[in-house]
């Protein structure tokens with residue numbers, strides 16, 4: 001190695017290398033050991049590590065992270081950039097750079113270190129310590145208005161008071177000194193042996209200034225790692241009405257559709273979460289998926305047994321005994337089916353659409369950034385007659401070159417004046433049956449002895465051509481459409497109240513879609529059918545909807561649809577996590 005090169009290296013390593021060249025009795029004697037040591041000391045990797053170490057610690061300064069949420073800042077910047085990509089080349093380049101997995105990985109690692117997201121180490125217990133002697137840590141916190149962010153319980157086995165839970169981002173967590181399982185020995189010099197958690201609470205409430213805990217550290221520290229998981233909630237949660245939450249003040253309320261950042265899933269029954277976008281660092285408690293599923297199953301079984309809420313199902317859980325309660329809406333399965341006079345009749349069996357064996361609690365989601373030239377299909381779902389065709393037609397009218405709807409297939413013979421591929425693709429019944437069997441149709445049905453259907457291929461073709469595919473399929477087609485390949489944006493067209501429905505439709509002389517010839521208005525019974533169908537669809541599929549639009553005033557509803565279509569092109573939106581992997 002030339003001296004010139006070596007000079008740039010760490011002086012201590014260079015000295016060591018020099019020593020190796022003049023072996024003394026203190027050094028390993030075998031050629032093999034000397035060779036190994038010399039190769040190790042010359043390796044670039046070791047020198048890079050030493051240089052990094054020196055750069056961080058060498059000048060005696062201590063470094064602190066400027067922020068510990070750089071990956072969240074990254075998401076914000078991406079969101080800002082997404083609409084400006086076309087403004088400047090630099091913006092487009094930055095957008096592409098920030099989406100690179102290496103850069104995102106680097107920022108995640110930075111945040112993990114900044115959040116001290118690694119295994120905490122306490123000093124080793126000296127070897128000569130007496131068997132009976134325990135290591136005690138003394139933690140002093142200044143009392144403020146902020147909750148401590150920890151819960152305590154009596155350990156069932158030992159009867160001692162222990163830390164049951166530490167809320168991510170709370171005061172206890174930020175101290176880095178209080179961990180789940182730590183035994184509380186003294187609070188403000190008061191021995192708490194034999195006391196209850198409530199006694200400890202009273203001591204804490206009566207104390208002023210600083211609070212001093214004497215704790216016996218737990219043996220195995222629970223990992224403080226903050227997860228990156230985001231979920232969309234499919235139910236409303238109000239902690240104030242939940243009698244089984246271990247600590248009411250720590251509960252996090254949310255509404256169906258809210259996106260939550262799950263920071264800890266350490267506890268099987270109570271997760272810790274923040275509402276996405278909420279910069280409040282303290283996490284709150286929410287029921288875990290397992291707990292919520294149990295509650296739903298229990299509620300359903302009670303509804304089907306008695307039709308009303310009764311009793312509680314106890315689930316023994318740490319740190320509390322958790323039970324389930326609540327009522328479940330009566331199944332709208334009894335809804336009268338709308339008369340089937342439309343051309344395309346969905347052919348699935350009744351049982352197929354009863355999709356609630358799937359229990360909707362939380363769905364893991366991730367942000368999908370729009371990419372120029374690749375448009376997500378827009379799917380309008382709703383009760384027959386609610387106005388989906390009307391809205392679709394209006395959207396296509398705004399730009400017929402951009403918004404396209406797939407041409408349906410039929411087995412009926414072509415009529416004079418018709419063109420293959422214009423109104424329909426005309427194929428033989430045998431061919432169509434074969435394709436249906438092979439799962440090539442997203443929906444299909446039979447009318448007056450002829451088959452009609454929409455093929456998945458024709459949807460894909462529109463997407464590949466860089467157009468926005470707009471569909472208004474039967475709701476049973478949702479499961480086939482909601483795939484990572486198509487990534488549809490599902491808009492539910494909701495009817496207004498029955499009074500407003502009648503009023504708006506009658507005022508515009510709306511044509512009934514239940515009538516084969518579309519020659520008359522909706523009847524009283526048909527209005528009722530629209531409402532019943534709507535509640536059935538909501539019950540079965542509302543966890544699939546990205547957005548709902550109430551179709552009362554047509555112009556207003558259309559405006560909302562147009563806004564949604566524009567948003568799809570310009571904003572990152574939450575989608576099932578599996579779609580972005």
Ligand SMILES: Nc1ncnc2c1ncn2[C@@H]1O[C@H](COP(=O)(O)OP(=O)(O)OP(=O)(O)O)[C@@H](O)[C@H]1O
Nearest residue numbers: 384385386387388389390504508510511513552554
């Ligand atoms: N908000 C509204 N106010 C008044 N009339 C409306 C409104 N929305 C739709 N309509 C009218 O209601 C009738 C039925 O609408 P449309 O054909 O769009 O229903 P659809 O949901 O597509 O039904 P289907 O699924 O059975 O084909 C049409 O005459 C349409 O113009």
